[in-house]
Amino acid sequence: MKPAPFAYHVPNTIDEALAILGNDPDxxxxxxxxxxxxxxxxxxxANFDNLIDINxxxxxxHIRIESDSLVIGALTRQYDVxxxxxxxxxxPVLSNALAHIAHTAISNRGTIVGSLCHADPAAELxxxxxxxxxxxxxxxxxxxxxxxxxxxxxxxxxxxxxxNEVATEVRxxxxxxxxxxxxxxxxxxxxxxxxxxxxIQMTLEKNAISDVRIVVFGVxxxxxxxTDAEKRLIGQTxxxxxxxxxxxxxxxxxxxxxxxxxxxxxxxxxxxVLVRRGLLRALEDANSSA
Amino acid sequence: xxxxxxxxxxxxxxxxxxxxHRTLLSVLREEFGITGPKEGCDDSExxxxxxxxxxxxxxxxxxxxxxxxxxxxxxxxxxxDSPVGSRIQxxxxxxxxxxxxFCTPGIVVMATALLSSNPNPNEEEIRNAxxxxxxxxTGYQKIVAAVSKAAGDLE
Numbered sequence: 001m002k003p004a005p006f007a008y009h010v011p012n013t014i015d016e017a018l019a020i021l022g023n024d025p026d027x028x029x030x031x032x033x034x035x036x037x038x039x040x041x042x043x044x045x046a047n048f049d050n051l052i053d054i055n056x057x058x059x060x061x062h063i064r065i066e067s068d069s070l071v072i073g074a075l076t077r078q079y080d081v082x083x084x085x086x087x088x089x090x091x092p093v094l095s096n097a098l099a100h101i102a103h104t105a106i107s108n109r110g111t112i113v114g115s116l117c118h119a120d121p122a123a124e125l126x127x128x129x130x131x132x133x134x135x136x137x138x139x140x141x142x143x144x145x146x147x148x149x150x151x152x153x154x155x156x157x158x159x160x161x162x163x164n165e166v167a168t169e170v171r172x173x174x175x176x177x178x179x180x181x182x183x184x185x186x187x188x189x190x191x192x193x194x195x196x197x198x199x200i201q202m203t204l205e206k207n208a209i210s211d212v213r214i215v216v217f218g219v220x221x222x223x224x225x226x227t228d229a230e231k232r233l234i235g236q237t238x239x240x241x242x243x244x245x246x247x248x249x250x251x252x253x254x255x256x257x258x259x260x261x262x263x264x265x266x267x268x269x270x271x272x273v274l275v276r277r278g279l280l281r282a283l284e285d286a287n288s289s290a
Numbered sequence: 291x292x293x294x295x296x297x298x299x300x301x302x303x304x305x306x307x308x309x310x311h312r313t314l315l316s317v318l319r320e321e322f323g324i325t326g327p328k329e330g331c332d333d334s335e336x337x338x339x340x341x342x343x344x345x346x347x348x349x350x351x352x353x354x355x356x357x358x359x360x361x362x363x364x365x366x367x368x369x370x371d372s373p374v375g376s377r378i379q380x381x382x383x384x385x386x387x388x389x390x391x392f393c394t395p396g397i398v399v400m401a402t403a404l405l406s407s408n409p410n411p412n413e414e415e416i417r418n419a420x421x422x423x424x425x426x427x428t429g430y431q432k433i434v435a436a437v438s439k440a441a442g443d444l445e
Contacts, residue, residue, distance in 0.1 A: 039333035053357065103337070108346045
């Protein structure tokens, strides 16, 4: 199949883009890297009247450390983020996750912000943002607002961005203190979407867990935090009993889909295995950072 | 709606008047008659349409032609003139990295980009680089070996 017709707009400034978007918010889509949007056009899964190509807008391609945040612009390509030293040093979970995403030809074009806004339930980046914490900066003709990670992903392919808004950057929180992370994923092939993946961010105080976020993806419409396990682990250390309890909490929290790639039972089992492994790796990482 | 497009393909300037929903792949093949890039899947799964856009490997099926305005596109037709590309082609033939040939243009484009940025890749780096190129005939053993030997030849 081939894409259905649409009009193509190439604004040079964010204000021009917002003006075009404002004329027909529900019938317009934004094009950044296009690595999800163009396949959806080819398959006629996406259909709209106006395509607004934001690639010619300056000031949207940056990677910056700002106090406690790593800031990435809407046009910054995944390949550039994956190979950036600041990202590797300050937010290694993101570099590591990017190594699991797509292939070179796709990451050369695809953007971080675009993947977050696309909100594929099996994608890695929404899970990383949910685990690390942070916010999207979005702009409309009325002004700029921020949306926290926990409020951003509404459902499959659906976010809290309004049709008249443009996401201009993402700000990932940078953890201080004695903190560690882990990223675990099971996929059919390197670069494929995950059957199940787990991202964990952990902070220690006096050798006990003072804060932990456990996020499982590929198992629900949005990245899923296992809040029961998170709460129970506060003040604890990892041992057979606390790990077994965390795995039980994961199994109780998930109702994964059955599909051609994996059964629900398999996904639930793998999620438990990955959470156990991920907790131990995050602990090890935190201890080595201390 | 028809939009004007001008770009360079393999060093030659081209212009066209096209509809915005045309992909770069369809314009290369159907408007310019440059048929090295193939349409396999049309959703970036297979890499048979791979071209270089300003030197970066990109799947032409998932890139709108109008995005290529003023850019330099290199297809397999342009790569076969380069020392790296022609050496990879020769090794693919000599080492049996080719059967039906449908995936070969994309693989040579990707391998050329790899060897241009990393002249001496190990097997894992070659396999990772080619992970976005599917071959349904030969398997990958001989393709990987051909790229590795081409790298050795070029040293």
